[in-house]
Amino acid sequence: MRGVIDAASQEAAYDMVQARSLDVFKLSKVSENVQLFKARGKTKRKDMARYIRQLATLLGAGVTLLDALKSLSKSNAHPALANASNALRKDLRAGKRLSAAMEKHLPTLPPYVARLAELGEATGRSAKALTDAADRMEYEENLRTEIRTALSYPVFLSVIGSVIVFLLFLFVVPRFGALIGSKSDSLPAMSKFVISAGTGLRDNLVPTLAVFGALMGGLIFVTRQQKARRRVRSLFETLPVIGPVLIQSELGGWARTVGIALDNGADLLSALRLGQFGLRSERLRQGFDRARIDIRAGRNIDEVLAEAVPDFDPLAIDLIRTGRTSGSLADMLLFIGKTQEKEARELSKRLATLAEPIAILVIAGIVGTVVISIVMAMTSLYDFG
Numbered sequence: 001m002r003g004v005i006d007a008a009s010q011e012a013a014y015d016m017v018q019a020r021s022l023d024v025f026k027l028s029k030v031s032e033n034v035q036l037f038k039a040r041g042k043t044k045r046k047d048m049a050r051y052i053r054q055l056a057t058l059l060g061a062g063v064t065l066l067d068a069l070k071s072l073s074k075s076n077a078h079p080a081l082a083n084a085s086n087a088l089r090k091d092l093r094a095g096k097r098l099s100a101a102m103e104k105h106l107p108t109l110p111p112y113v114a115r116l117a118e119l120g121e122a123t124g125r126s127a128k129a130l131t132d133a134a135d136r137m138e139y140e141e142n143l144r145t146e147i148r149t150a151l152s153y154p155v156f157l158s159v160i161g162s163v164i165v166f167l168l169f170l171f172v173v174p175r176f177g178a179l180i181g182s183k184s185d186s187l188p189a190m191s192k193f194v195i196s197a198g199t200g201l202r203d204n205l206v207p208t209l210a211v212f213g214a215l216m217g218g219l220i221f222v223t224r225q226q227k228a229r230r231r232v233r234s235l236f237e238t239l240p241v242i243g244p245v246l247i248q249s250e251l252g253g254w255a256r257t258v259g260i261a262l263d264n265g266a267d268l269l270s271a272l273r274l275g276q277f278g279l280r281s282e283r284l285r286q287g288f289d290r291a292r293i294d295i296r297a298g299r300n301i302d303e304v305l306a307e308a309v310p311d312f313d314p315l316a317i318d319l320i321r322t323g324r325t326s327g328s329l330a331d332m333l334l335f336i337g338k339t340q341e342k343e344a345r346e347l348s349k350r351l352a353t354l355a356e357p358i359a360i361l362v363i364a365g366i367v368g369t370v371v372i373s374i375v376m377a378m379t380s381l382y383d384f385g
Contacts (some may be wrong), residue, residue, distance in 0.1 A: 008093045043080050048109055049137035051081050056130035097121060111277040112257050123265040132260040143345055150352030154359040161363030168370050173198025176374050191377035194370055230282050241351055247311050248344035250281050256337030262330035269296055
């Protein structure tokens with residue numbers, strides 16, 4: 001017989017096999033790290049959110065953590081998460097904490113999930129902490145899906161329009177350049193530029209495609225670098241339409257996470273530190289760092305945030321001040337988080353609505369420029385007077 005058995009150590013596995021009245025000829029540890037890593041790479045964000053939701057639901061129903069993970073390990077919905085559940089159980093039985101095991105075996109989870117799990121372990125409210133983490137993960141996934149769906153049609157228009165423009169410059173424009181021949185000196189400047197671009201693209205198609213491929217490869221490589229992504233995000237935050245969407249979403253996520261931490265029994269400084277784990281904006285992270293230092297020195301949170309993070313609107317600062325004085329800071333931060341996230345969602349929808357006409361105008365402008373240039377080139381060769 002050949003098989004796999006789940007045990008904390010090789011000795012325990014040997015005893016379990018002997019208990020089944022079987023003699024062991026060979027017993028070795030299964031090397032599943034490579035397979036688990038490859039399977040994890042295919043895990044989607046919604047799968048991770050569903051997994052955390054299921055784990056929180058089982059814990060909330062009174063199931064022990066080991067039994068909950070055992071139940072999730074038998075699920076066929078996603079093999080990688082089932083394998084991760086087995087790995088989590090092994091670490092927990094070896095004495096590790098759930099938060100540390102999550103960071104090790106579920107590295108694609110948002111950083112705040114492990115911190116909320118750690119908070120739940122400290123306060124004895126793991127089910128609520130994981131439920132709150134699943135709520136935020138699902139909100140982020142829903143917002144990402146809405147933006148992706150809204151932008152799919154403008155992206156489709158942009159791709160089709162780019163292909164049409166490329167074909168115009170590759171096949172149509174050079175034909176008119178051949179018809180004009182040596183009379184190009186009498187053409188308008190715009191016509192000269194368009195025809196020269198089309199002729200140059202046709203004559204240097206292979207080098208042009210090679211340069212374009214190299215640029216795309218370099219762009220993909222750069223965007224995968226952490227520093228490059230931070231610089232690009234910082235640049236986007238300064239843009240007039242995209243910037244407010246990114247900032248409002250970050251502020252909403254911060255307020256929701258800090259509110260969740262306070263609601264789960266964390267002290268203010270720990271909650272503030274946990275709120276920074278989900279931030280992607282370097283500027284906001286530095287602002288909240290300064291705010292946490294001032295709050296540790298004894299200053300009020302509303303006064304510090306008004307100075308260190310001016311992106312908060314005055315109404316949000318007033319709500320934080322009210323929550324501080326009334327002892328309901330967690331509720332106020334959760335309300336601010338929902339409000340900021342709702343505003344970010346509306347701004348993203350407005351951005352997606354503007355993307356379609358902008359894409360149409362850009363493509364129509366390029367195609368129109370090409371057509372007008374060709375018409376001007378042909379008419380300039382004749383004297384209609």
